[in-house]
Structures are given as structure tokens and as C-alpha cells.
Amino acid sequence: MERIATLEREIAVLRQKLNEKEKELYDLRQDWTPFYTNVPDGADTNQPVQLSKWAIERYSRQILLSSIGANGQAKLCGxxxxxxxxxxxxxxxxxxxxxxxxxxxxxxxxxxxxxxxxxxxxxxxxxxxxxxxxxxxxxxxxxxxxxxxxxxxxxxxxxxxxxxxxxxxxxxxxxxxxxxxxxxxxxxxxxxxxxxxxxxxxxxxxxxxxxxxxxxxxxxxxxxxxxxxxxxxxxxxxxxxxxxxxxxxxxxxxxxxxxxxxxxxxxxxxxxxxxxxxxxxxxxxxxxxxxxxxxxxxxxxxxxxxxxxxxxxxxxxxxxxxxxxxxxxxxxxxLELSILPPENRINPKELSMLLSSDQRHLLVDVRNESEFGMCSIGGAANHPIDGFAVKSSGLIAEMVRQGHAVTFICRRGNDSQIAAQLVLDQLDPGLREHVKDLVGGLHAWSKEIDHNFPIY
Ligand SMILES: [Zn+2]
Structure with a gap:
């Protein structure tokens, strides 16, 4: 692993040098050998132009096309x-x-x-x-x-x-x-x-x-x-x-x-x-x-x-x-939506502590199935935001009434608020404190709690 890191650093330095040299070459090339030899203003006319040797050689395979030709190439170069x-x-x-x-x-x-x-x-x-x-x-x-x-x-x-x-x-x-x-x-x-x-x-x-x-x-x-x-x-x-x-x-x-x-x-x-x-x-x-x-x-x-x-x-x-x-x-x-009031939002550290102490806490991941299949927090249930209102919101509201606390999660903390709001709308005021969404979503979770969780 150490050798890989050393090589990566060395290559980065070489690449930086290479870029500088190529930029220098590029700057020099800008000042010499025009692409034509006879028509100073010819790039935008239909008069015959005589392309330079390098231009003919470099672009010959497309100049051969009757729809491009030498005049077309001169137009491209200009x-x-x-x-x-x-x-x-x-x-x-x-x-x-x-x-x-x-x-x-x-x-x-x-x-x-x-x-x-x-x-x-x-x-x-x-x-x-x-x-x-x-x-x-x-x-x-x-x-x-x-x-x-x-x-x-x-x-x-x-x-x-x-x-x-x-x-x-x-x-x-x-x-x-x-x-x-x-x-x-x-x-x-x-x-x-x-x-x-x-x-x-x-x-x-x-x-x-x-x-x-x-x-x-x-x-x-x-x-x-x-x-x-x-x-x-x-x-x-x-x-x-x-x-x-x-x-x-x-x-x-x-x-x-x-x-x-x-x-x-x-x-x-x-x-x-x-x-x-x-x-x-x-x-x-x-x-x-x-x-x-x-x-x-x-x-x-x-x-x-x-x-x-x-x-x-x-x-x-x-x-x-x-x-x-x-x-x-x-x-x-x-894009950062702010739909829920602060009391219905939870940050990654608070959620992490809650999960380690409360086994009955439900995690509802509202990303789509292929995202959930790619990576997820252990124990989370997948209820995709598409169709959430019809399929899942009533079910989850009922679970809250039966004593569960729920935290909604998604990739960045936007869809999770939308889903949480749909459930909150079905609950009496006394139960609403049990529904939260993870601020910043799985991106924040990866940064603050689990560095091995992929950010995509
Ligand atoms: Zn128009």
C-alpha cells in the first residue's frame, strides 16, 4: 500500500511537469506555421486555399471527403x-x-x-x-x-x-x-x-x-x-x-x-x-x-x-x-431542501448514538432499489420515494402509533424530508417527535460516522 501511495505521488509530480511542458509547446505552436499558405482571409470564403504541408498531412483523411475538402479544412482551422x-x-x-x-x-x-x-x-x-x-x-x-x-x-x-x-x-x-x-x-x-x-x-x-x-x-x-x-x-x-x-x-x-x-x-x-x-x-x-x-x-x-x-x-x-x-x-x-422543522431532524452523531442504544428504532431508506442494493446502513428497510405516499406512508405511520421511532434516510437529506413529511401529516401532534430525517443523508453519514460507506 505504501508503494502505491509513493508511486501515485511521483506520478502526480511528473504529470504536473508534463502538463507544464505541453502548455509551453502549445504556446510556441500557436505562433508559427499557419494552416494555409496563400489566403490570409481565406478561412471563411469559398475560394481555393492551399493548405500547409502539416495541415494536409495531419487532416488528410477528412480532407479526402468531397463534403470537406481543402476549403472545408481551412474553415475548420479558422x-x-x-x-x-x-x-x-x-x-x-x-x-x-x-x-x-x-x-x-x-x-x-x-x-x-x-x-x-x-x-x-x-x-x-x-x-x-x-x-x-x-x-x-x-x-x-x-x-x-x-x-x-x-x-x-x-x-x-x-x-x-x-x-x-x-x-x-x-x-x-x-x-x-x-x-x-x-x-x-x-x-x-x-x-x-x-x-x-x-x-x-x-x-x-x-x-x-x-x-x-x-x-x-x-x-x-x-x-x-x-x-x-x-x-x-x-x-x-x-x-x-x-x-x-x-x-x-x-x-x-x-x-x-x-x-x-x-x-x-x-x-x-x-x-x-x-x-x-x-x-x-x-x-x-x-x-x-x-x-x-x-x-x-x-x-x-x-x-x-x-x-x-x-x-x-x-x-x-x-x-x-x-x-x-x-x-x-x-x-x-x-440543492438543500429545508422542509422539516428542526425538532424532526437528526444529525449523524445523534443517530449513531440512538442506533446503538435503541434496538427498536426503525431506519427507513427512501432511495431507489438499485441504490439501496449498492450500499445501505445495516438494518435499514427500503421504501423507495417513488410510490412512497401510496405504498408506505400509512404503514409507517401505523408503526409509529404502535410505539416505534423512525428515522428517514436518503442520499443527501432531501427525499428523506419529503417522505418524513408524508408520515408526519398522518400523525397526531403528540407522536410527531418520533419521526425524524437524517440531515445531509448518507453523504453526511459517510463523512462523520462511517468513512468506509461509499459516497456516490
Ligand atoms: Zn424561437
Whole structure:
């Protein structure tokens, strides 16, 4: 064990040095050998360009495609793409954009690399834990292609900073995971008139489409007035917060965001080289189902004539407060409900003492069955929060009436309060003191009482 710890420390030092050297090489490479030899302004025209020797050799396999060619490669080398989210979607998307030679890649995320990210966020490795995701991602992207300019933004994209960042780019990739971010990115893309390649993935399912496409920037389009629908054209009002799932709560199979993220990169590449809206996922959405391995493409409603973001009568002329608009928090990790009064809450130390002295104390774990199967406190009974009101609340209220004390537990101390409240509502005031919930849930239990209990 000691040898393992020593090696891990030595490797961390070497990796830090390697990152510094690669950054130095990357900085030097930014200043020499342009990707073309004859057209200083040629990156965004359809005139023939003569690519540099290194560019031809490096990108030859995609230049061979008639739909890309030398001109398409020159456009890629001159393009600027912003990837919002350095997670399950953003990692594969940014990886393929860097490999394809997209000239400038911006990557935005406020989070740090965590062990639970690694099964799907493939730019990060074990040695990157604790590092900011954008710096970890930037290191990996520079290693793949030192010719591209990678700009990490270690911040939460918010109304006060989003436009300054978005305005520097030609294409926006939504690799985020929550409704406030989706609406903000849509509005930012509409305000700056750039297309938004939107992806999402949860459990075994993924979705992909392109919002806010404008034909007037593409000389290959027959009708330059064509504009594709935006996110708000289809979803003018946000979903109720309780209907929104998340990977940390519901899980996700790693390859699912992998598939969607890679396809986001492909759509961005097609947008840059000049595919028309019929060839792009404009007004269409791909629905991927990994369980039965099917891709379905569904036609979306066309642009809404009274859309708040993209119509002639639009009301959104600047970014607003999206957490208020969606009644949800963008930073899911910080979500801490406070439903129960203090007398119905118990901290891990108090619960630990209670359990060792009172054998009749009931522990009710309200996580779902697969979470309970993964790890649980000894002696706890599983009553999943889904269906709790119908199946379990009356039963547990009856047990309290018969003299049992009950503590509800869940992962973070939110669902446990919801379940406890459902039972409290059925009890006379004199019995309510016997129902509690564990503050901070199993995460707090692991930190304060049982360090061997897995945090996931
Ligand atoms: Zn719209």
C-alpha cells in the first residue's frame, strides 16, 4: 500500500511537469506555421486555399471527403466553437473537435473532476481528481492537438458573463445538464445569431438537435432567409423542476453521452464546412435508445411566429435570471431542501448514538432499489420515494402509533424530508417527535460516522 501511495505521488509530480511542458509547446505552436499558405482571409470564403504541408498531412483523411475538402479544412482551422460543459457530452464533443483541427475551442465548466465522473467524462483521468474540469480537459485536448487554441473558462456561465464569452465564438455546443442552462444558452445563441448544437443524455437515452440555424451565413443555401426553430420555439415554458432528471440522481450509461457528444461534434463540423439545413439536424431531433439500440429521427415543430427569443416580436433582448424562470437551481449539487422543522431532524452523531442504544428504532431508506442494493446502513428497510405516499406512508405511520421511532434516510437529506413529511401529516401532534430525517443523508453519514460507506 505504501508503494502505491509513493508511486501515485511521483506520478502526480511528473504529470504536473508534463502538463507544464505541453502548455509551453502549445504556446510556441500557436505562433508559427499557419494552416494555409496563400489566403490570409481565406478561412471563411469559398475560394481555393492551399493548405500547409502539416495541415494536409495531419487532416488528410477528412480532407479526402468531397463534403470537406481543402476549403472545408481551412474553415475548420479558422472556426471557433464554444463547448459549455466539460462532462459526459462535452468531453467526447471537444475531443473530436480538437482532433478535427477546429481552430479555437472554448470550454466552460465550474466543477472539479470527481471519481464518479470518470466512467463517462473521458478527457479526465484518475490523476485529475480535484482539478478543475476545464483545465483537465484543456490539458487533454492540447495533448491530442497542440495546433488548436484551447481556452478554458473555469466559471459558471451566468447572465452577467455569458454574452462576453459566447460572442467570441461561431458555434455553441450545449453540453450542460439542466433547464436553466439550456434556456440561457438558447437565448445567448439567439442574441448573438449563432447556431446551438444541443445534446442531452440520461440513463440509456440521448437526444440531439440543432437550434437557431440561420441560412444567411451559408453560401450553399438556396434560400438565405431560412431560419430553423430555437429551443424556445419548441419549449416556451420550462418543465416543472420535479420532472427533470439528472445523471447523479438517475444514472447514465457512459457510452450514451459518448454517442451524443460525438454526434454534436459531427454536427458542428458540418455546420462549419457549410452543409445545408436539410443535411443538418435542423427542425429534426435524433432520439437514441441504448436499451434496444435504435436511432429515431423525429420532425420538430417549425419556428414559432411569436417565439420570445427568435421571432420578429421577441421579448428577450438580454439574458434574464434563468433559475427564477425555471424555478430550479443550475448547480444541482448545492440543492438543500429545508422542509422539516428542526425538532424532526437528526444529525449523524445523534443517530449513531440512538442506533446503538435503541434496538427498536426503525431506519427507513427512501432511495431507489438499485441504490439501496449498492450500499445501505445495516438494518435499514427500503421504501423507495417513488410510490412512497401510496405504498408506505400509512404503514409507517401505523408503526409509529404502535410505539416505534423512525428515522428517514436518503442520499443527501432531501427525499428523506419529503417522505418524513408524508408520515408526519398522518400523525397526531403528540407522536410527531418520533419521526425524524437524517440531515445531509448518507453523504453526511459517510463523512462523520462511517468513512468506509461509499459516497456516490
Ligand atoms: Zn424561437
Amino acid at each position: 472556426a471557433r466553437v464554444l463547448v459549455v460543459g466539460a462532462g459526459g457530452l462535452g468531453c467526447p464533443a471537444a475531443l473530436y473537435l480538437a482532433a478535427a483541427g477546429v481552430g479555437e475551442i472554448g470550454i466552460v465548466d465550474y466543477d472539479t473532476v470527481d471519481l464518479t465522473n470518470l466512467h463517462r467524462q473521458v478527457l479526465h483521468g484518475e490523476g485529475d481528481q480535484g482539478l478543475s474540469k476545464v483545465h483537465s480537459a484543456a490539458n487533454a485536448l492540447r495533448r491530442i492537438n497542440s495546433r488548436v487554441k484551447v481556452t478554458p473558462y473555469n466559471t459558471q456561465l451566468a447572465p452577467h458573463n455569458a454574452m462576453d464569452i459566447v460572442n467570441k465564438y461561431d458555434v455553441l455546443l450545449d453540453c450542460s445538464d439542466n433547464p436553466p442552462a439550456r434556456y440561457m444558452l438558447n437565448d445567448a445563441a439567439q442574441l448573438s445569431r449563432i447556431p446551438l448544437v444541443s445534446g442531452s443524455a440520461l440513463k440509456m437515452e440521448g437526444q440531439l438537435t440543432v437550434y437557431g440555424y440561420r441560412a444567411n451565413k451559408n453560401p450553399n443555401e438556396k434560400d438565405p432567409s431560412y431560419v430553423g426553430p430555437c429551443y424556445r420555439c419548441l419549449f416556451p415554458t420550462p418543465p416543472p423542476p420535479e420532472a427533470v432528471g439528472s445523471c447523479s440522481a438517475h444514472g447514465v450509461a457512459g457510452p450514451v453521452p459518448g454517442v451524443i457528444g460525438v454526434l454534436q461534434a459531427l454536427e458542428a463540423i458540418k455546420l462549419i464546412v457549410g452543409h445545408t439545413h436539410e443535411q443538418l439536424l435542423v427542425g429534426r431531433m435524433i432520439l437514441f435508445d441504448g436499451d434496444d439500440m435504435t436511432f429515431r429521427t423525429v420532425k420538430l415543430r417549425s419556428r414559432s411566429l411569436d417565439c420570445a427569443a427568435c421571432s420578429a416580436t421577441r421579448t428577450i433582448t438580454r439574458l434574464v435570471d434563468y433559475e427564477v424562470f425555471c424555478k430550479a437551481q443550475g448547480r444541482e449539487k448545492d
